[in-house]
Structure formats: C-alpha cells, structure tokens
Amino acid sequence: MHDVVLTILPLLFGSFLAILAGWTRSALVYPLGVVALALSTGFCVKLLLGVLSTGTATYLLGGWSPPWGIVFVIDTFSAGMMLLISGSALLTYLAFRAEIIEGFAEKTAAFVALLLLTVAGHMGIVATGDLFNLYVLIEVAALSGYALLGYGSGRAPLASLNYLCVGSVGASLYLLGVGYLYILTGTLNMADLAQIMLAAPVTASLHGAVAVILFGLWVKMALFPFHGWLPGAYAMSSPVAAALLAPLTTKVMVYVVIRLLIGVIPGAAIPEALPDVAMLLGTAAIFAGSLMAYRQIDQRRMIAYILVAEVGYMVGGMFIGNRTAMTGAMLHIFADALMTLTLFLALGSIARQRGEMVLANMRGLFRTMPFTMAAFVLGAMSMIGVPPLFGFFSKWYLLSGALESGQYLFMVGLLVSSLVNVVLFFRIFETAFFDEPGESVRDIEHWSRVTPLAVAAVLLIVAGLSSGLIVDRLIAGIIPASLI
Amino acid sequence: MYSIYSIQPFLAVAAPLAAVPGILSSRSPNIREAWSFAAALLLLGLVACMVPAVVAGHTYTWVVANVLPGAPIAFRVDAFGMLFALVASSLWVVTTLYSIGYMRSKNEHAQTRFFGYFAVSIFCAVGVAFSANLLTMYLFYELLSFSTYPLVAHHQNEESRKAGRKYLGFIVGTSIGLVLPAMVAVHHFMGTLDFAAGGIPLGAIDPTTMTVLLCLLLFGFAKAALMPVHVWLPAAMVAPTPVSSLLHAVAVVKVGAFCIMRVVTDVFGVETLSALHLNDVVTGAAAVTMLAASLIALSQDGLKRRLAFSTIGQLSYIVLGAGLVTAAGLTGGMLHIAMHAFGKITLFFCAGAIYVATGEKYISRLNGIGYRMPWTMTAFLIGSLSIIGIPPTGGFLSKWYLLNGCIDTGQWLLALTLLASSLLNAAYFLPIVYRAWFCTPDQAQHAGPMREAPLACIVPPLITATITVILFFYPYPFLNLARLAAN
Numbered sequence: 001m002h003d004v005v006l007t008i009l010p011l012l013f014g015s016f017l018a019i020l021a022g023w024t025r026s027a028l029v030y031p032l033g034v035v036a037l038a039l040s041t042g043f044c045v046k047l048l049l050g051v052l053s054t055g056t057a058t059y060l061l062g063g064w065s066p067p068w069g070i071v072f073v074i075d076t077f078s079a080g081m082m083l084l085i086s087g088s089a090l091l092t093y094l095a096f097r098a099e100i101i102e103g104f105a106e107k108t109a110a111f112v113a114l115l116l117l118t119v120a121g122h123m124g125i126v127a128t129g130d131l132f133n134l135y136v137l138i139e140v141a142a143l144s145g146y147a148l149l150g151y152g153s154g155r156a157p158l159a160s161l162n163y164l165c166v167g168s169v170g171a172s173l174y175l176l177g178v179g180y181l182y183i184l185t186g187t188l189n190m191a192d193l194a195q196i197m198l199a200a201p202v203t204a205s206l207h208g209a210v211a212v213i214l215f216g217l218w219v220k221m222a223l224f225p226f227h228g229w230l231p232g233a234y235a236m237s238s239p240v241a242a243a244l245l246a247p248l249t250t251k252v253m254v255y256v257v258i259r260l261l262i263g264v265i266p267g268a269a270i271p272e273a274l275p276d277v278a279m280l281l282g283t284a285a286i287f288a289g290s291l292m293a294y295r296q297i298d299q300r301r302m303i304a305y306i307l308v309a310e311v312g313y314m315v316g317g318m319f320i321g322n323r324t325a326m327t328g329a330m331l332h333i334f335a336d337a338l339m340t341l342t343l344f345l346a347l348g349s350i351a352r353q354r355g356e357m358v359l360a361n362m363r364g365l366f367r368t369m370p371f372t373m374a375a376f377v378l379g380a381m382s383m384i385g386v387p388p389l390f391g392f393f394s395k396w397y398l399l400s401g402a403l404e405s406g407q408y409l410f411m412v413g414l415l416v417s418s419l420v421n422v423v424l425f426f427r428i429f430e431t432a433f434f435d436e437p438g439e440s441v442r443d444i445e446h447w448s449r450v451t452p453l454a455v456a457a458v459l460l461i462v463a464g465l466s467s468g469l470i471v472d473r474l475i476a477g478i479i480p481a482s483l484i
Numbered sequence: 485m486y487s488i489y490s491i492q493p494f495l496a497v498a499a500p501l502a503a504v505p506g507i508l509s510s511r512s513p514n515i516r517e518a519w520s521f522a523a524a525l526l527l528l529g530l531v532a533c534m535v536p537a538v539v540a541g542h543t544y545t546w547v548v549a550n551v552l553p554g555a556p557i558a559f560r561v562d563a564f565g566m567l568f569a570l571v572a573s574s575l576w577v578v579t580t581l582y583s584i585g586y587m588r589s590k591n592e593h594a595q596t597r598f599f600g601y602f603a604v605s606i607f608c609a610v611g612v613a614f615s616a617n618l619l620t621m622y623l624f625y626e627l628l629s630f631s632t633y634p635l636v637a638h639h640q641n642e643e644s645r646k647a648g649r650k651y652l653g654f655i656v657g658t659s660i661g662l663v664l665p666a667m668v669a670v671h672h673f674m675g676t677l678d679f680a681a682g683g684i685p686l687g688a689i690d691p692t693t694m695t696v697l698l699c700l701l702l703f704g705f706a707k708a709a710l711m712p713v714h715v716w717l718p719a720a721m722v723a724p725t726p727v728s729s730l731l732h733a734v735a736v737v738k739v740g741a742f743c744i745m746r747v748v749t750d751v752f753g754v755e756t757l758s759a760l761h762l763n764d765v766v767t768g769a770a771a772v773t774m775l776a777a778s779l780i781a782l783s784q785d786g787l788k789r790r791l792a793f794s795t796i797g798q799l800s801y802i803v804l805g806a807g808l809v810t811a812a813g814l815t816g817g818m819l820h821i822a823m824h825a826f827g828k829i830t831l832f833f834c835a836g837a838i839y840v841a842t843g844e845k846y847i848s849r850l851n852g853i854g855y856r857m858p859w860t861m862t863a864f865l866i867g868s869l870s871i872i873g874i875p876p877t878g879g880f881l882s883k884w885y886l887l888n889g890c891i892d893t894g895q896w897l898l899a900l901t902l903l904a905s906s907l908l909n910a911a912y913f914l915p916i917v918y919r920a921w922f923c924t925p926d927q928a929q930h931a932g933p934m935r936e937a938p939l940a941c942i943v944p945p946l947i948t949a950t951i952t953v954i955l956f957f958y959p960y961p962f963l964n965l966a967r968l969a970a971n
Binding site: 381384385386387388393396399400403404411415418419422426430433434464465466467468469 | 548549550551552553556557619622623626627630634637640641644645648649652656657660661664665668669671672
C-alpha cells in the first residue's frame with residue numbers, strides 16, 4: 001500500500017519546491033501549493049476507498065519491519081481523518097488565494113512551504129503507528145504552525161510565542177511520558193506496546209507514564225484550564241493561518257488521545273482517578289468556554305472560545321467510558337473540524353471586506369454578502385446543534401452516552417453550551433440583519449472565495465445526513481468490542 | 485391497512501422548497517408570485533393525491549437517511565398527519581393570494597425575502613405533518629423556528645428586533661433545553677423514536693421519569709403556547725399580517741399543538757398515560773391556559789393581540805383533546821386543528837384588511853367600520869362564530885366532540901371550563917362586531933360609503949369564511965381523518 005505515503009509526499013515535495021520557486025519563479029508558488037494539496041486530497045480519497053474495501057493498511061517505511069522500523073497504520077477512522085485534514089487545508093488554501101499571494105509580500109514562498117509542511121505534519125500524526133514518531137510529527141506540525149500563526153499584524157507574533165511556550169511544555173510532557181513507557185516496555189511501536197502493556201504488571205510508574213502523556217496532550221489540545229494559548233493564537237493571526245489550523249490542531253490532538261485510549265493503553269493502565277478528572281475538566285471547559293465566548297467583542301475570538309468548549313465536548317465524550325459517548329467524541333472530531341472551517345472561512349471573507357471583526361463591523365451583511373452569510377448561518381446552526389447539520393448528530397451521541405452513564409452535569413453542559421451558542425450567533429445575525437451597512441461599505445463577493453466556503457457549508461448537510469453511514473463504516477469498527 | 489413505500493411524501497414536503505430558487509431569481513413580482521402559486525398548488529395536489537389511500541386506512545412511508553440507530557429521517561403519512569397537511573397546504577394557496585394584496589398595498593420592503601421564507605416555513609410545517617418519528621419531527625420543528633424568524637422580524641425595526649429575540653428565546657430555548665434531552669431519554673429507554681400507536685408500554689419507564697418526560701415535551705413544544713411559554717405569540721404579532729394569519733394562526737402554532745398530540749398518542753400512548761393518570765397533567769395545563777388566555781384577551785385593545793390571546797386559548801383546546809384520551813376527545817382535538825385554522829385565519833385576514841384599508845390597529849377605533857367594510861366585517865362575524873362554536877360553523881363540531889369527550893369520562897369540571905371559555909370567547913369577539921355595526925352616528929369613527937381593501941385582501945377571508953360554514957354541513961375529509969386517527 002503505497003497510498004499512505006503518496007498522501008504525504010506531494011506536500012513534502014511541494015514544500016521544498018515552493019521554496020525553490022520563491023527564489024526563481026515566484027508566480028509558480030501559489031499554483032504549486034494547489035497542486036500539492038489537490039494531489040494529497042486525491043490520494044486521501046483513494047486511500048479511504050482502499051481501506052474501506054480491504055481493511056486496515058500498514059506501510060513500512062524503507063521496508064523495515066516493526067517494532068524497529070517506521071510504520072504507518074491506516075484504518076477507516078484515520079483514513080477519514082487524513083481526508084478531513086487535506087480536504088479542509090485545500091479549501092482554506094483555495095479560499096484565501098488573494099491573502100496568500102498579496103498578503104505576505106516576499107515571504108509568500110515561505111508561508112506556502114510552512115503551510116504544506118504543517119499539513120503534512122498533521123497527516124503524519126494521524127498516520128503513524130509509533131509513539132516516538134508521533135512526537136516528532138507533533139513537533140513538525142507545531143513548529144511550522146507557530147511560524148504560520150506568527151505571520152500577521154500587531155500582536156500575532158506575541159500570541160504565537162505564547163502558543164510556542166505552552167505547546168512546547170505539552171510536547172515535552174508527552175515525550176517524558178513516552179520515555180517512561182519505553183523504559184517500562186522497551187518498545188515504541190503502538191501495536192507492540194498495546195500487547196506488552198496488556199500483560200505488564202500495573203505499577204505506579206505505568207500509571208505515572210500514562211498520566212504524563214495524557215496531561216501533555218491535554219495541554220496541546222487546549223483543554224481548560226490549559227486553553228490560554230488558543231484564543232490569542234487563532235484570533236490575532238492572519239485569517240489564513242487561523243482558518244487552516246483552528247479546524248485541525250485541537251482535533252488532531254483529540255484524535256491522538258482517542259487512538260491511545262482505544263488502541264494502545266489498556267483500561268488498567270489508566271490511573272483510577274483520571275477519567276473523573278477528565279470529565280470534570282471537560283465539563284468545566286464547556287461552561288468556561290461558553291461563558292468566555294459570551295464576553296468577547298472580537299467575533300473570531302468568540303469562536304475561538306467556542307472551540308475551547310468543543311474540546312470539552314470531546315474530552316468528556318471519550319472519558320465517559322461507553323461506546324455511544326466514544327462514538328460521539330469521534331464523530332465530533334469530524335463535525336467540529338468541518339463547522340469550524342466553515343465559520344473561519346466565512347469570517348475570513350467578511351474580514352477582508354470589513355476589517356476588524358467586531359459586531360459593529362457586521363452591519364447589513366445579509367444584504368451585501370448573502371452567500372457568505374448563508375454559509376456562516378449553516379456553520380452556526382451546526383454549532384448550535386440543529387438537525388440535519390453535522391453538529392447535531394455528534395452532540396446526540398454525546399448526550400445519549402452521557403445519559404447512559406448518568407453524567408448529568410455533562411449533559412447539562414452540552415445543552416447550556418448549545419443555548420449559549422444560540423445567543424452568540426444570533427447577536428451576529430441580528431446586527432447583520434437589522435442594522436444598515438454604512439454609506440462607505442462596498443462589499444464584494446467573489447466566486448473564488450464563495451465556492452470553497454459553499455463546499456464546506458454543503459458538506460455540513462451532506463455529512464449530517466450521512467452520519468449514520470460515517471458511524472457504521474468509519475467509526476463503529478474501530479472501537480474495541482470490549483467497550484460497551 | 486397496509487403501508488405504501490413511496491417517494492410521494494418526500495415530493496410533497498419538498499414541493500414548497502422547489503419554489504424558493506424561482507422566487508429568489510424572479511425579475512418581476514408577478515413571476516415571483518406565480519412561483520409561489522405554482523408551488524402551493526403543486527403541494528396541494530400532491531397532498532390531495534394521497535388522501536384517498538389514507539382515508540382508506542393505508543399509510544405512505546419513505547426513508548430519507550438512516551442517521552441514528554432506531555431514528556432515521558423518514559416520512560410517514562397517516563390520517564392525523566394528512567389532516568394537518570391538508571389544512572396547511574390548502575390555506576397556503578389562499579394566503580398567497582392574500583399576501584400579494586397585503587404586501588403590495590402596504591408597499592412592504594423585501595417582499596422577495598418574505599415570499600422565500602414563507603415557502604420554507606410551509607416546507608417545514610408539512611415536514612412536521614409527515615414525520616415518521618420524533619427525530620424527524622424535531623428536525624422540521626427546529627427548522628421552522630429559524631425560518632420564521634426573518635418573517636417575524638420583517639420590519640427590521642427596534643420593536644421587531646425585541647419581538648424576534650422573545651420569539652427565538654422561548655421557542656428555541658425550550659426545544660433545545662427541554663425537548664432535546666427528553667428525546668435523547670426516550671431513545672435511550674426505548675431504542676427507537678418511531679411513532680407507534682401503542683407508545684411506551686406500561687412499566688417500560690418508571691412513572692416519575694414518565695412524568696418528567698411528559699412535562700419536558702408538553703412545555704418544550706412551546707409553539708403550542710401553553711402557559712407559561714406563550715409569551716412569544718403576542719410579541720410575534722409585530723410581523724406583517726399574512727405571517728400572523730398563516731403562521732401564527734395555522735402553521736407554526738398548530739405545529740406545536742400537533743407535536744403535543746403526536747407525543748401523547750404515538751410516543752407515550754393513550755393507554756399508558758391514562759393508566760398512570762398522567763393525562764391529568766395535560767388537561768390541567770390546557771384548562772388553565774384556556775381560561776387565563778381568554779381572560780387576558782378580554783382586556784386587549786390591539787386587534788391582533790386580542791386574536792393572539794384567543795389563539796393561545798384555542799390551542800389549548802387541542803391539547804385538552806389530547807389529554808382527554810378518549811376517542812371523542814382525540815377526535816375533537818384533532819378536528820379543532822382544522823376548524824380553528826379556517827376560523828382564525830379568517831379573523832386575521834380581516835384584521836389585515838382593516839389595517840390595509842384604514843390603518844387602524846385598535847379595537848377602540850373601529851366604531852362603525854361595518855358600514856365602510858361590510859364584506860370584511862361579515863367574514864369577521866362568521867370567523868368569530870366559528871371560534872365561539874356557534875352553528876352553523878365548523879367550530880361547533882370540534883367543540884361538540886370535545887364536550888362529549890369530557891362527559892364520556894365524567895370530567896364535569898373540564899366540561900364547565902370549556903363552556904366558560906366559550907362564553908369568554910363570545911365576550912371578547914362579539915363586542916368588536918357590535919361596535920362595527922351598532923353605534924350612534926356621533927360615536928362612529930368610520931362611515932359609508934363602502935371603501936373596502938383591495939380585492940386580493942377581501943376574497944381570501946370570504947373564501948375561508950365560506951369554507952368555515954361549509955365545514956359545518958360537510959366536515960368529511962377532516963372528520964374522517966380525525967376519527968381514523970383517534971381510533
């Protein structure tokens with residue numbers, strides 16, 4: 001199965017070629033990125049179809065067999081994630097053509113190269129079957145991500161530096177935990193590790209290793225109260241970087257934790273109190289995220305805080321400890337990524353016309369940018385959880401799973417955050433609907449921006465209607481039968 | 485009695501939606517309204533096509549997507565759903581005509597948006613009628629809430645902004661806060677959300693949980709405007725009158741009552757509810773709302789506000805019918821969906837016609853209006869008689885069945901409440917009629933000669949008023965469907 005490597009290779013080559021082109025033929029830089037991302041997306045589709053028909057694919061890099069060689073393992077869930085990452089990156093890249101070409105002057109080539117590199121990193125995180133490679137790829141994705149987020153005016157570099165400091169702490173903790181596990185088991189290969197840990201005696205050091213790993217990943221995914229880096233990073237940076245990374249980074253980290261929970265770390269190795277702590281933090285994240293989102297003036301920042309709450313959804317879902325809730329957490333990765341993408345693409349288009357994303361700048365948008373606002377409404381409805389949009393169905397599984405295990409506070413959190421989202425988004429809709437746009441407003445909706453946005457928005461409906469299929473084909477087979 | 489697997493329900497539901505691109509892209513208002521008419525007639529035709537089979541006891545089903553285990557997005561046309569769809573689709577045709585007259589006479593802005601969202605709202609209402617399970621019903625219920633918001637807030641001024649907030653706050657707040665968790669719980673306990681005649685078997689869920697679930701669903705469907713979640717309805721009267729007439733007398737509010745009826749008959753099941761005596765919760769809430777709303781209506785001077793409180797009272801008749809859990813009571817409740825719709829839409833049409841012709845909104849300023857607008861006020865009289873329940877109008881029949889339902893079960897208190905409410909209805913409607921015709925020349929604020937509203941505003945109320953009378957003598961499609969559904 002070379003398809004696995006083929007999904008990532010175009011991005012790495014593209015990244016390299018973009019730098020070269022930057023020195024010689026700068027007009028080629030942007031199209032190179034399009035080609036790389038389109039190729040990658042195409043191979044992801046092929047990979048997904050292949051995995052759906054023939055089952056889990058394993059690729060040994062250089063032919064070295066595990067547990068020593070580098071190994072990529074792709075099942076249906078990770079193939080879905082790969083497609084999600086490359087597809088959403090492609091849509092972002094297409095939508096922000098103008099910003100990428102004009103916005104960064106002579107640094108465009110570097111921007112494109114970093115962008116392709118971070119996408120490759122995120123895809124590698126999903127694909128790898130090795131804990132140490134996972135660390136390396138987390139750093140690849142993160143370091144290029146910090147640089148991308150640093151592009152931008154005003155406080156963007158500072159916010160990115162803040163993210164770098166916190167993110168490095170998270171990654172270091174993860175590495176520390178992996179080190180402990182290596183000492184305890186002598187292996188880093190996930191499948192191998194799962195076998196050994198199942199037989200290994202449960203000791204305090206094992207518990208410690210697992211706790212440190214999870215703690216590190218929580219920092220990386222911005223779980224409350226380690227969320228401090230997220231709003232700044234996604235609200236201060238250029239809209240391109242925000243729209244690229246906001247749907248991906250936290251979701252990919254959630255993916256990693258789910259991968260470890262259902263495929264690597266056996267239940268006994270998880271410290272007894274940890275699920276309770278996770279539930280508590282997840283629930284707290286929902287309430288705190290919603291409350292802080294309510295208090296924001298900048299609307300991009302507002303959505304960033306909604307993301308903090310959404311991380312709470314997923315962490316809660318995966319630690320409730322039943323099949324329904326785990327399904328919900330896994331489905332919500334896709335749903336949250338897609339609706340965040342839609343909202344950030346729409347806000348990006350609006351910001352280009354109106355500048356700063358405060359409410360006062362959103363007057364009369366329904367009249368001047370009807371298509372962009374229609375897509376924004378769909379994204380918002382999905383965040384609120386209105387059927388048949390995607391966000392409703394993952395929320396349903398989470399609610400249902402919480403009820404099954406008697407996690408009533410978490411249920412209340414989910415409902416409250418939905419209601420707060422109604423208020424948050426209708427604040428925007430009211431302003432955009434009732435208030436007159438100023439005399440000087442000359443909004444332009446160009447098809448090249450509207451099309452990628454429309455694709456993302458329509459996907460919310462299509463994916464919602466096919467959520468039964470997604471759960472059946474991509475998710476249900478991945479959750480171990482022992483989880484009921 | 486068999487089930488027909490056919491795409492027809494899906495086509496019927498989608499018919500109004502098909503008009504939306506046409507409405508939005510039309511160059512001239514006439515073409516735009518032609519799209520509305522075409523879609524309305526198409527919808528009516530598709531719905532009417534299914535009537536014979538449904539009256540014969542068959543059902544149509546169609547699965548759109550298997551989204552959740554035990555809860556697909558699916559349509560099922562049974563007698564009760566057909567009754568509501570028939571009411572909504574036939575009145576959409578009349579209302580389209582009325583909207584054209586009203587919106588053009590008032591020279592309203594954003595008429596394209598208005599007609600577009602109107603079509604979407606009807607799509608949602610028919611979707612609710614044809615839903616096969618609670619999830620599908622919730623889906624269309626939610627979509628209806630959001631798609632009517634731009635209609636309620638049509639005027640885009642400070643008042644409509646406030647009304648819009650109240651509208652969404654109550655309706656979406658209750659549906660997400662109350663209905664959603666109840667639905668998740670029902671799915672958790674039963675594994676399915678399908679509507680089934682038996683409902684939840686006795687003992688499957690413990691009585692306390694059942695009580696909580698019933699209350700969540702009863703007040704969660706706030707479109708039925710049971711007190712205390714009725715506040716949005718009077719506020720929503722800031723909308724243009726065609727919206728008030730079709731949506732806030734027929735489609736939206738009836739969707740709420742329809743949902744409650746569905747929940748009682750096909751989710752909980754009448755046997756289970758009456759065995760646990762939970763139907764008393766339903767009738768209690770209905771009785772309180774009925775009397776309180778009628779009393780408040782007495783003191784309202786705004787014509788549309790008085791009509792709104794009257795609607796709140798009348799909706800609880802339907803809920804009362806659901807709570808009676810006898811064949812007669814259920815028949816009465818279901819029949820009242822149709823009877824009240826035709827009566828109340830007539831009244832709203834008249835209120836709008838008066839506003840178009842004279843600009844008057846308050847009852848105290850209608851002295852002598854009967855001489856100036858005799859046709860309108862005649863239609864108003866017939867509509868009032870139907871709401872009060874005086875023969876020969878359709879409203880008499882549904883009240884008759886409801887009263888029978890009360891007496892069958894020996895609930896004399898409820899029977900008295902019904903009668904008292906009818907008296908109150910008379911007390912708040914007849915003075916308007918009296919004022920219109922019988923006042924001394926020096927009191928008269930309006931006088932002849934006849935200067936009616938434009939024809940497009942006069943013909944619709946006359947049509948619906950005529951139907952109201954016809955329904956007394958020939959109630960069969962609705963009565964048959966209601967009887968079929970109640971048994």
